Amino acid sequence: MLALLHTSPVHIPVFDALRDQDHPDLELGHFVRQELLDRARADSPEAVEDDVRALLVDAVAQGAAAVLCTCSTIGGVAEAQAGAVGVPVLRVDRPMAAAAVAIGPRIAVLATSESTLGPTVALVEEEARRAGRPADVRARVVEGAWERFQSGDREGYAASVADAVDAVRDADVVVLAQASMAPAADRAETRLPVLSSPRPGLRAAALQWGDSARGERS
Numbered sequence: 001m002l003a004l005l006h007t008s009p010v011h012i013p014v015f016d017a018l019r020d021q022d023h024p025d026l027e028l029g030h031f032v033r034q035e036l037l038d039r040a041r042a043d044s045p046e047a048v049e050d051d052v053r054a055l056l057v058d059a060v061a062q063g064a065a066a067v068l069c070t071c072s073t074i075g076g077v078a079e080a081q082a083g084a085v086g087v088p089v090l091r092v093d094r095p096m097a098a099a100a101v102a103i104g105p106r107i108a109v110l111a112t113s114e115s116t117l118g119p120t121v122a123l124v125e126e127e128a129r130r131a132g133r134p135a136d137v138r139a140r141v142v143e144g145a146w147e148r149f150q151s152g153d154r155e156g157y158a159a160s161v162a163d164a165v166d167a168v169r170d171a172d173v174v175v176l177a178q179a180s181m182a183p184a185a186d187r188a189e190t191r192l193p194v195l196s197s198p199r200p201g202l203r204a205a206a207l208q209w210g211d212s213a214r215g216e217r218s
Contacts, residue, residue: 006031007073008037029064066087067205112180
């Protein structure tokens with residue numbers, strides 16, 4: 001099983017659909033903990049480290065051979081626990097960040113939650129250093145979008161993010177920091193590349209899951 005750690009239940013059908021399209025033989029296990037994001041937003045991502053580790057231990061006990069954290073705010077905290085829990089733990093946005101760095105140095109990062117900006121910018125800069133490439137990261141919050149997400153207005157949420165994408169100038173690529181923002185990539189009219197995390201993140205996790213599962217059988 002590939003375990004997915006979510007901080008909102010809205011991600012479950014998104015990743016189930018991607019699994020059905022791209023990885024039909026992959027078994028997913030969903031673990032939803034909204035309170036982790038609430039606490040990380042109120043305090044800091046590090047404040048939920050112990051709870052994230054306990055959740056990962058539980059996922060492994062239930063048969064997870066790898067874990068994908070779909071929340072960008074706590075993704076770094078989850079990823080850092082891989083050694084403690086004994087299976088690969090991936091953050092969903094890392095493949096997206098690596099792809100953005102490969103496209104060009106002027107990287108516009110859009111988020112709808114303030115708590116996501118710091119971790120996402122740090123991740124993009126980390127991937128730039130890893131690749132030996134320059135990165136001029138410009139980040140901003142899409143004002144009012146998060147309130148729409150919380151109220152269940154998914155259509156308005158995607159529309160507001162798409163409008164913000166279309167307003168980006170002087171960038172080589174636009175990065176949508178949160179998995180929930182992915183629908184805006186298809187709605188935006190910009191000619192710039194617009195990257196979202198769910199599909200590349202699941203693809204990378206599926207590869208890790210396959211390697212880990214084969215290792216357990218050998």
